[in-house]
Amino acid sequence: MDDQQWFAEQLAQHRPRLRAVAYRLLGSPTEVDDALQEAWLRARRADPAAITNPAAWLTTLVGRVCIDMLRARQARREQLSATWEPLVSEYGDPEEASLHTDAVGIALLVVLDSLEPAERLAVVLHDMFGMPFEQVAAVVGRTPAATRQLASRARRRLREQAPQPRAGLAAQRRVVDAFLAAARAGDFDALLALLDPDVVFRADHGSRARLAPALLTGAGAVAARAADAGPRFARLCAPALVNGVAGVVARDRRGRLVAVVGFTVHGDRIAAIDMILDPDKLDPGRAAWSPTGAVLAPTEDGRSGEPSPG
Structure with missing residues (x-):
């Protein structure tokens, strides 16, 4: 198996998780697709022999792509009319289940969108996807201690401003x-x-x-x-x-x-x-x-x- 085929198989296997990570970070299905495409291009330049945990490596890679996109978005904030899009399916839609795999409530999405890129990454990757702070720190370019503080600040905002459903x-x-x-x-x-x-x-x-x-x-x-x-x-x-x-x-x-x-x-x-x-x-x-x-x-x-x- 050549390197490109190996990376393609790994991306296909972990795609649902990677899409869910990217949607929580970017909030836009269109940008999610762009992020995964960019991650694929970057992955092809890596050495598979150096990757011991493909799932964690790909999540880190997608996280880095997303923080680059968030920082670019922040730099042109005044020119943007929308930075996230709702995921909607009407009942009876056969695509309903796959569409909402990536979903996160609007109230949460609104607050996530107001966070600084590093705060958003820290709370999403650690709190929602269980990535250790040492790995998150490498993505945001901070120390693990500083990354914990970022996540703590973001967590307080989410708790105060984004109530989560408590019903089936x-x-x-x-x-x-x-x-x-x-x-x-x-x-x-x-x-x-x-x-x-x-x-x-x-x-x-x-x-x-x-x-x-x-x-x-x-x-x-x-x-x-x-x-x-x-x-x-x-x-x-x-x-x-x-x-x-x-x-x-x-x-x-x-x-x-x-x-x-x-x-x-x-x-x-x-x-x-x-x-x-x-x-x-x-x-x-x-x-x-x-x-x-x-x-x-x-x-x-x-x-x-x-x-x-x-």
Whole structure:
């Protein structure tokens, strides 16, 4: 077996793990593919005889490619309109299982995207994939002690700002379906009963919208918004998996995707709602975009209506 064939087999064998690592670091399926291609090109220049643990070696290699990409992204931050993309599949999609192998919740992805590249790498490689700090340190170019501090800072941010689901997918689906039914009816009391007292609602319009990301906290404020805007918007929604959790997609009557919403469910209540309205994170060719740059939620006849509930 020649070297290229050996590397090709190793990449194929470990591809699911490498994709999962790269998605948590980059947040974009397109960039994940670019990272794995670059890793393949770099791997071909290595000596297989010097590699004793292919899985760890490839993870380190992908980590190095990703931190280079993150640092390049950071350098051109002002020019970017989107740095991550949601993973979405509607129920019944045969590709659903493979798509969500790489998924990480939107709430977590938003916070990961706000971290410095070295912090993001440290917490992802160590906490999520069990890589020893000595190996992570070699990737980020810090000492093991400094790398531990990076991971500790990132871990605190994630714990404070990114609640994780505490319910199985079937339980999540029941809660989200009940929330949609209450929203369609404009039933404030029913909505309030389904929301955690400290629920957080975030709406991402995208940088081109000239609108700050919407943020609401507290069950009363979120229930009021959903009761007011929900009846019209909820009629456009269909169940979906959004980054591995129960969510919805909203389409107008022409089938154009106008919003993706992910829910974080704790027990029988919703702890976070993340609404993606940014056309750069949806399908740019199908997203509804107003002349002024504000995303609009279409009415039932497919025409643009009032600003969406974000």
